[in-house]
Every structure is written in structure tokens, then in C-alpha cells.
Amino acid sequence: ADFSWKMQSNLNPGEPGYIAAEDFAENVNRMSGGRIEIEMFPGGALFPLADGLESISLGIADLAVLTGGYFAGKMGPIANLETGVPGSLRTPLERYTFFYEEGFIDVVREAFAKQDVHYVAPQLSSSWDIMSKEPITSAADFEGLKIRTFGLEAEWFESLGASPVFMGGSEIYTALATGVLDAARWSSPAGNFKSSYHEVAKYYLSNSPMPVPNNFFAMNTGVWNSLPDDLKAVVEEAAKLSSFKYMSLTALNDADALNQMKEAGVEVTTIPDAEWAEMEAKAKTLWKAYAEEDELTAKAVKMLEDYMAKLGR
Amino acid sequence: MSEQALLTILLFGSMITVLGLGVPIAIALGGLTVVFIHFFWSDAAINLLPVRSFAVTSSFEYLAVPLFVLMATVLQRSKIAEDMYDTMQVLFGRLRGGLAVGTIVICTIFAAMAGISGAATIAMGVIAIPAMLARGYSKGLAVGSVAAGGSLGILIPPSITMIVYGLVTGTSIGQLYAGGVGPGLLIAGLFSLWILFCGWRWPETVGGIPEDTGLPRPSKLKALRGIVLPFVLIVLVLGSILGGYASISESAAVGAAGAMLLAALRGQMTGKVMGEALQETLSLSCMIFWIIIGASALANFYTAMGAARVIEEAVLGLDANPWIILICMQLTLLVMGMVLDSTGIILITAPIFLPIASALGFDPVWFGVLYIINMEMGFLSPPFGYNLFYIRAVAPKSVRMVDIYRSVVPFLLLMLIALALCMIFPGIVTWLPDQLFG
Amino acid sequence: MLVDHAPMTRIIRIIDTIMIWLGRLAMMLVPIILVLILAEIGYRAVVGRSLTFVEDLASWLLVAVVSLGGPPTLMRGEFVRVDAAYDHYGPRAKALLDTVLSTALMACFLYAMVWLGSNFAMKSFNTGEVSATGSWDGPVWVAKALIPLGSALLGLAWISHVLKLWVDVRAGAADV
Ligand code: NA
Ligand code: NA
Numbered sequence: 001a002d003f004s005w006k007m008q009s010n011l012n013p014g015e016p017g018y019i020a021a022e023d024f025a026e027n028v029n030r031m032s033g034g035r036i037e038i039e040m041f042p043g044g045a046l047f048p049l050a051d052g053l054e055s056i057s058l059g060i061a062d063l064a065v066l067t068g069g070y071f072a073g074k075m076g077p078i079a080n081l082e083t084g085v086p087g088s089l090r091t092p093l094e095r096y097t098f099f100y101e102e103g104f105i106d107v108v109r110e111a112f113a114k115q116d117v118h119y120v121a122p123q124l125s126s127s128w129d130i131m132s133k134e135p136i137t138s139a140a141d142f143e144g145l146k147i148r149t150f151g152l153e154a155e156w157f158e159s160l161g162a163s164p165v166f167m168g169g170s171e172i173y174t175a176l177a178t179g180v181l182d183a184a185r186w187s188s189p190a191g192n193f194k195s196s197y198h199e200v201a202k203y204y205l206s207n208s209p210m211p212v213p214n215n216f217f218a219m220n221t222g223v224w225n226s227l228p229d230d231l232k233a234v235v236e237e238a239a240k241l242s243s244f245k246y247m248s249l250t251a252l253n254d255a256d257a258l259n260q261m262k263e264a265g266v267e268v269t270t271i272p273d274a275e276w277a278e279m280e281a282k283a284k285t286l287w288k289a290y291a292e293e294d295e296l297t298a299k300a301v302k303m304l305e306d307y308m309a310k311l312g313r
Numbered sequence: 314m315s316e317q318a319l320l321t322i323l324l325f326g327s328m329i330t331v332l333g334l335g336v337p338i339a340i341a342l343g344g345l346t347v348v349f350i351h352f353f354w355s356d357a358a359i360n361l362l363p364v365r366s367f368a369v370t371s372s373f374e375y376l377a378v379p380l381f382v383l384m385a386t387v388l389q390r391s392k393i394a395e396d397m398y399d400t401m402q403v404l405f406g407r408l409r410g411g412l413a414v415g416t417i418v419i420c421t422i423f424a425a426m427a428g429i430s431g432a433a434t435i436a437m438g439v440i441a442i443p444a445m446l447a448r449g450y451s452k453g454l455a456v457g458s459v460a461a462g463g464s465l466g467i468l469i470p471p472s473i474t475m476i477v478y479g480l481v482t483g484t485s486i487g488q489l490y491a492g493g494v495g496p497g498l499l500i501a502g503l504f505s506l507w508i509l510f511c512g513w514r515w516p517e518t519v520g521g522i523p524e525d526t527g528l529p530r531p532s533k534l535k536a537l538r539g540i541v542l543p544f545v546l547i548v549l550v551l552g553s554i555l556g557g558y559a560s561i562s563e564s565a566a567v568g569a570a571g572a573m574l575l576a577a578l579r580g581q582m583t584g585k586v587m588g589e590a591l592q593e594t595l596s597l598s599c600m601i602f603w604i605i606i607g608a609s610a611l612a613n614f615y616t617a618m619g620a621a622r623v624i625e626e627a628v629l630g631l632d633a634n635p636w637i638i639l640i641c642m643q644l645t646l647l648v649m650g651m652v653l654d655s656t657g658i659i660l661i662t663a664p665i666f667l668p669i670a671s672a673l674g675f676d677p678v679w680f681g682v683l684y685i686i687n688m689e690m691g692f693l694s695p696p697f698g699y700n701l702f703y704i705r706a707v708a709p710k711s712v713r714m715v716d717i718y719r720s721v722v723p724f725l726l727l728m729l730i731a732l733a734l735c736m737i738f739p740g741i742v743t744w745l746p747d748q749l750f751g
Numbered sequence: 752m753l754v755d756h757a758p759m760t761r762i763i764r765i766i767d768t769i770m771i772w773l774g775r776l777a778m779m780l781v782p783i784i785l786v787l788i789l790a791e792i793g794y795r796a797v798v799g800r801s802l803t804f805v806e807d808l809a810s811w812l813l814v815a816v817v818s819l820g821g822p823p824t825l826m827r828g829e830f831v832r833v834d835a836a837y838d839h840y841g842p843r844a845k846a847l848l849d850t851v852l853s854t855a856l857m858a859c860f861l862y863a864m865v866w867l868g869s870n871f872a873m874k875s876f877n878t879g880e881v882s883a884t885g886s887w888d889g890p891v892w893v894a895k896a897l898i899p900l901g902s903a904l905l906g907l908a909w910i911s912h913v914l915k916l917w918v919d920v921r922a923g924a925a926d927v
Contacts, residue, residue, distance in 0.1 A: 059357030179557025335837030344856025363868035
């Protein structure tokens with residue numbers, strides 16, 4: 001092979017997002033006629049996820065799947081908008097269109113270039129949902145709720161009276177078990193099931209605060225620039241395919257995981273549509289305020305608002 | 314031989330040589346990692362050292378280390394620990410080896426308060442080793458029982474290692490927690506039996522045969538006071554966790570503050586005690602963290618070089634009976650445990666081993682608990698084992714590394730026996746999860 | 752052979768004084784961590800809310816404890832070794848081991864930690880990185896800068912350590 005790269009996923013082997021990233025690696029190899037070989041590593045094996053931007057820009061790995069929201073402290077709110085914000089887009093296709101047809105990907109690339117990282121493509125993922133120890137059926141149930149979350153969602157839940165708690169993944173299970181947490185915003189049904197949260201939190205909120213978040217493929221700028229144009233196209237197209245692989249795996253896994261959780265005694269709760277819409281409107285005010293922060297973010301917020309207007313929302 | 318196999322030999326060979334010559338461990342691991350990354354990976358990748366070290370030292374889970382150490386040093390300096398051992402001497406003095414058995418019991422309780430192994434080992438090392446040595450215990454038994462007892466922390470819930478394993482493999486964390494209880498108690502029981510056997514067979518290792526001094530023995534009621542304060546502390550820490558007031562990392566702060574409060578109640582919370590306790594906390598914590606920095610970078614390098622492939626070749630190459638494959642997996646873990654740290658081993662091997670184990674029809678929870686027992690042995694197995702280094706830092710200067718290496722051997726053998734028992738009688742692991750999760 | 756090793760002892764004394772003060776500083780950070788975590792537990796129990804800055808601040812203080820506390824710990828000779836062979840060495844062999852092999856490994860380690868670590872901290876400073884939780888604007892570069900700083904001081908402590916070994920060798924030679 002002309003190029004052999006090390007790539008870190010944000011997840012562990014066997015998880016849908018990891019398989020979708022392996023699918024990317026295989027497609028790149030196949031589409032490039034074997035000129036590119038990619039060796040995959042699980043999340044945290046090459047570098048800690050929270051230091052993903054530095055690690056890619058310094059060249060510890062050539063390529064990685066990262067989560068934008070982790071980098072809001074380095075990049076400002078544009079990182080949150082890249083991951084997706086509550087009260088905005090609802091389906092993967094809306095998100096895909098927003099990135100590729102509305103041109104959001106150009107704004108994002110500009111933002112990540114400032115961090116010396118090449119933004120290859122989003123990897124659309126399954127929803128990020130809330131599981132709780134007591135049923136959540138209305139906005140009022142957020143009052144006093146000790147919920148594990150971060151970023152914009154933390155602000156949002158706080159505006160509803162909740163008390164956001166910041167906690168690493170390794171502590172959530174035990175914290176839910178003992179009652180340090182009342183609820184946790186984590187992954188989709190498959191991810192929550194894999195983390196065993198159904199054993200300690202028996203309610204699943206069907207309204208998703210983050211219905212279509214995405215991770216993204218990040219690449220070392222030097223490595224990217226060293227590629228001939230045909231291989232650049234291969235990498236970009238394979239990354240697009242990876243999103244679809246992820247979505248189809250999600251469709252296969254989430255329903256099954258939710259059923260297994262139900263069998264284990266989990267109940268699905270719902271906040272009525274009208275009330276949820278009001279809650280989402282609050283979230284929208286929060287991310288609209290991001291426009292004040294910097295020029296690039298203002299452009300992104302405007303772009304999102306315009307697109308939502310086209311969608312009639 | 315594959316490139317990775319060659320690298321494996323070179324890496325661990327030079328590690329053992331450099332450590333054996335006596336280079337300080339933290340410096341040896343950090344320096345070797347840089348050299349190896351330069352020659353076998355890329356200069357850009359050397360950046361992982363500062364990145365890793367920031368991640369290690371800024372992780373909230375590790376905050377429990379200095380705080381539990383502070384708790385222990387306060388208990389030791391304020392003589393609460395000594396009173397506790399005096400009491401145990403009165404209560405179990407006639408039982409040869411009673412103090413060491415008491416130490417194992419306290420380690421087991423401590424394991425239920427901490428999610429990591431280090432915190433319990435250092436804390437008990439500070440408290441128990443001087444107490445046992447002062448009462449005539451041999452170095453081997455005093456040091457070995459603490460090193461071994463301390464390692465129970467990751468097997469008895471709560472356990473960060475089980476959570477890492479559960480997240481990597483998708484195994485139920487609740488069932489792993491429940492599954493660890495039986496083997497944890499079994500191992501604690503085996504340790505205690507061994508100590509009692511030593512006391513019976515070689516009385517000189519447990520401070521000799523207790524003789525009647527002719528002096529009136531303090532009444533048991535009066536002596537009980539020595540145990541009341543430590544008991545209050547345990548209730549405080551466990552209560553803060555189970556009552557939902559503190560996460561497992563935060564509960565260490567309850568322990569440290571509780572120890573200070575108790576010392577103050579006894580009028581012993583002086584500036585001198587506090588100063589010495591803080592000084593010792595600083596030394597022990599820093600010594601450990603600088604080792605963790607080097608060790609995690611080294612494991613990181615080994616993972617990046619495709620360590621998983623060596624393991625995969627070794628295990629998949631076997632076309633044998635499922636039990637032989639299972640035993641080979643345990644042996645692989647045992648050998649890796651001698652040179653690598655547990656998080657690294659899990660990242661490298663768990664994604665390979667678990668699918669094999671389930672394909673062979675083994676219960677994932679049962680396999681996971683066997684796995685954790687192996688990780689626990691890794692904390693003890695020479696030459697590279699965190700518990701060995703913790704003990705070296707805590708124990709008096711007269712206890713040399715060789716003494717520590719020697720002291721853990723019988724305990725390692727006992728853990729091997731426990732591992733074998735869990736394999737032969739899976740019910741030891743699966744009974745409790747079956748009861749709780751049906 | 753008459754050698755004046757006063758300059759050596761003077762360097763040792765200067766470095767050790769710095770280390771002692773550094774140790775006192777690092778030591779005092781531990782009770783601050785303790786108080787922060789207790790405040791978080793108490794605030795949650797009483798007010799029902801989380802002091803959202805505590806997790807970051809306590810973790811960063813741990814970085815400070817380890818970075819600044821490491822050098823004085825090294826100075827006190829409390830960096831653990833496998834002493835199976837080491838205990839049997841004479842002063843000269845001990846000095847040679849640490850001057851040659853350990854120093855070489857230390858140099859490689861410090862290159863990564865000080866040089867590349869500064870670069871890592873500078874990246875954080877240049878982007879004005881703040882806490883990733885979004886709960887407060889705590890500057891991360893301060894914590895990150897402690898890694899190269901602490902490592903550089905570790906190198907300083909190592910110099911004092913090696914010099915002491917040679918003072919011992921000479922003292923031993925003088926006795927003979
Ligand atoms: Na434990
Ligand atoms: Na070991």
C-alpha cells in the first residue's frame with residue numbers, strides 16, 4: 001500500500017459506530033484499489049478521546065472518529081452546532097442535506113482548520129436519549145432532576161429546573177445505582193443497553209433531546225494534503241457511506257435493544273408533543289444566542305435557521 | 314516470527330533489564346516508551362506522553378488515590394490505627410495470625426468502599442504493615458497479606474475495572490458486580506486460611522506463640538473502643554455511597570474528612586500530625602502517578618503496534634478443546650499481567666477474547682469475572698505490578714523489593730487456586746447474579 | 752587527589768531548597784481538593800444542585816499535586832526502584848547507573864514531557880481553551896502547562912540527585 005494509516009474510533013469493537021468505521025476503512029481500501037490501508041483501534045487505545053483534536057493535529061494517529069461537542073471548550077459553540085443541537089433537525093436525511101446541500105460542511109471545515117485538523121465528513125449517528133429512575137412525562141419532571149449531561153443540553157435542562165451533573169462514563173452506572181444521579185443522557189437504546197443502564201434506571205424517555213447527533217472523521221492535515229485528488233475523493237465518499245452503514249445498523253439494533261430492555265422491566269415514557277415542542281423552543285433560544293459569540297458561529301446559526309425555515313419550522 | 318512477536322520480546326526484555334538494573338520505575342517506563350516510539354512508530358507519536366499524562370493526572374476517578382491515602386496517613390499518625398490493632402490483638406491474640414486475618418477482613422471491607430485497587434493497598438499498607446511488623450510478624454506475611462488483600466478492590470464491587478471491562482465488551486455491569494462477590498469472599502477466605510496455617514505451622518512468622526504475661530488483660534469491652542472509631546468511619550464512607558450522597562470517587566473525600574474528624578475528637582488532630590500526614594500523602598501519590606504515566610504510555614505504544622494481533626494469532630492458532638483455549642487465554646492474561654497495566658490489557662485483549670469465549674459457549678459474566686481475577690493477579694505479579702510498588706513505597710526501608718516479590722508468591726498461588734475453583738465450579742461466580750437477575 | 756566539591760554541594764543545596772518549598776506548596780493543594788469535593792457533596796445534599804466547576808477544578812488541582820509534588824518526591828529519593836540488584840551495588844556503581852543509564856532514559860522522557868508538553872500547553876493557550884463541560888470558563892492551559900513545568904523541575908531534582916551520588920562516592924573515597 002502507498003499509504004498505511006492508524007485510525008481510532010470513538011467506540012469499542014462490536015458497537016454500531018465502530019462497525020460503521022470499519023466499513024469506512026474497508027471501503028477506502030477497496031475503492032483505492034489497495035493503495036490505502038487503515039488499521040482500526042478502539043476508543044482511547046491511541047489517545048484519550050477528550051484530546052482528539054491535538055492528537056490528530058500532532059499526528060499521534062492519522063485519522064479518527066471524534067465527537068465535536070467534546071471540543072466546545074477549544075472551539076466555542078460551533079463545536080456544539082457541528083454535533084447537532086436540540087430543538088433543530090429531526091431526521092438523518094435532514095442532517096445529511098444540511099451538511100452537503102446547504103453547505104454546512106464548508107463552515108465546519110473552516111472551523112476545524114483553525115484547530116489544524118482536516119474535517120473529512122460527519123458520521124451521522126443514532127439518537128442520544130435520556131434514561132431515568134423515576135418516570136419523566138412532563139417538563140415539570142425536570143424540576144430538581146440530577147441528570148448527567150453537558151454543554152448546551154446542560155443549559156437547557158437547567159432552564160427547566162434540573163441540576164446537571166458532569167460525570168465521566170465510568171461513574172454513571174454506579175451513580176445511577178446509588179442515586180447520586182436521577183437520570184443520564186447517554187446513547188441510543190443499543191448503547192444504553194450495552195452500558196447496562198436498564199439495570200439501574202427503569203424509565204426510557206421516548207422524546208430524544210438529541211435525535212440526530214453526529215460524530216465526525218478527523219484527519220491529520222499533512223496526511224490529507226499529501227493525498228492525490230482521486231484518493232481524497234475516495235476518502236470523502238467512503239466517509240459518506242459510513243453514515244448510511246451506521247443508520248442501517250441503528251435501525252437493526254435499537255428496536256431490538258429497546259425490546260430487551262422492556263423485557264428487563266424498563267418502561268417507555270413520553271412527554272406530550274405540544275409540551276415537548278415548547279421545551280424545544282427553549283432550546284432553540286439557547287442556540288440562537290450562540291450567534292453573538294463569533295462570526296463563523298453566527299454564519300452557522302443563520303444557516304441552520306434558514307434551513308429550518310425551508311422545512312417550515 | 315511476526316514483527317509484533319519480535320517487538321514484544323524486545324520491549325519486555327528491555328523493560329525487565331532496565332527495571333532489574335535498578336533504574337527508578339517511573340523513569341525507566343517513560344524513557345523506554347519514548348525510545349521505542351522513536352524507533353518503531355513515529356516521532357510525532359511521542360506526543361502521546363504529555364497527552365496521556367494530562368489525561369491520567371486530570372481524571373476524576375484517580376482523585377480517590379490521594380484522598381484515601383490521606384485518610385490512611387491521618388489514621389496512622391493519630392494512632393487510631395494502632396489502637397485498632399491493639400484491640401484486634403486483644404480480641405484475636407490467641408488466634409495465631411489473627412492480626413493478618415483481621416487485615417484481610419479490613420481489606421475486604423475497604424474493597425467495598427473503593428473502585429480501584431491502589432487506594433486500598435496504599436491505605437492498608439500505611440496502616441497495617443507497621444502495625445504487624447511492630448507485633449513481630451515476618452516481613453513476608455505482613456507485606457504479602459496487605460499486597461494481596463489490597464488487590465480485592467477491583468473484584469468486590471464497586472469496581473472501575475469491571476466498568477471498563479463491561480463497557481468494552483458490553484457485559485452487564487450489575488451482573489459483573491454481583492459475580493465478583495463470591496470469588497472475592499472465596500479469595501479472602503483462602504488468604505485467611507493460609508495465614509492461619511502459617512501461624513499454626515510456623516508460629517515465628519506471626520510474632521510467635523502468644524504467652525501469658527501474667528498481667529491482667531484489658532476487658533474485651535474496654536478494648537472494643539479501639540474498633541469503634543474505625544467502624545464509624547466505614548459506616549460514614551459506605552453510607553455516603555449507598556445513601557446516594559457521593560459517587561465512588563467522591564466518597565474518598567468523606568473518608569479523609571471523617572478520619573480528620575475522628576482524630577480531632579480524640580484531640581490528636583495537631584499541626585504536626587496533619588503536616589506529616591500531608592507530606593506522606595504527597596510522596597506516595599506522586600511516586601505512584603509518575604509510574605502510572607509511564608506505564609499507561611507504554612501500554613499505549615504496545616497497543617498501537619498491533620499487540621492485539623500477537624494475541625489473536627496465539628489464541629486463534631489453537632484448534633483445540635474449548636477448555637484448553639480457555640486456559641490458554643487465562644495464561645496469556647497472566648503473562649501480560651506480569652508486565653502491563655490492567656487498563657492496557659483490557660483494551661488489547663477483551664475485544665478478542667470475549668467473542669471467542671461466547672463462541673465457545675462460555676457465560677460472558679462468568680468469563681468476565683475470571684478476567685477480573687486475572688487483572689487482580691496482575692497487580693501482584695512480578696516484575697511489574699502496581700501493588701508491589703505501592704507496598705515498596707509504604708513499607709519500612711528494611712523491606713526490600715525482593716522481600717515483596719517473595720511475599721506475594723503464596724498469595725498468587727492461592728489466587729490461581731481460586732481461579733481454578735471458579736472454573737471448575739462456575740456457581741461460585743454465577744450464583745449471586747442468578748439470584749439477583751434471574 | 753584534592754578536589755573542592757563545594758560548588759557541587761552549593762548547587763545541591765539551592766536545588767533542594769527549591770524542592771522543599773515546592774513540596775510544601777503541592778502538599779497544601781490536597782486539603783483544597785478535599786474541601787472542594789466535600790462542598791460539592793454537601794451542596795448536592797442540601798441545595799439539590801451540583802457545583803459544576805468542582806469536577807474540573809479538583810481534577811486540575813490533582814494535575815498540580817502530581818506535577819509539582821513529583822520533583823520534591825524524587826529529591827527525597829522516594830521514586831521506587833526494583834532493588835534486587837541495586838541494593839548490592841557500591842556507591843560508585845549506583846552513581847554510574849544513575850549518571851549513565853537512568854539519566855539517558857530521563858533525558859528521553861523529559862524531551863517528550865517538557866518540549867512536546869510545552870507545545871501541547873501552547874496549543875491550549877493559543878486557542879483560549881476553557882472547560883469542556885460548558886459549565887464555566889476555567890482556563891485549561893494553566894493545568895496543561897503544569898505538565899512541562901513539573902517535568903522540567905523533575906529534571907532539576909534529578910541533577911541534584913546525581914550530584915549527591917558523586918558527593919557520596921568522593922566521601923567514600925576520602926574515607927579510604
Ligand atoms: Na471495590
Ligand atoms: Na504484574
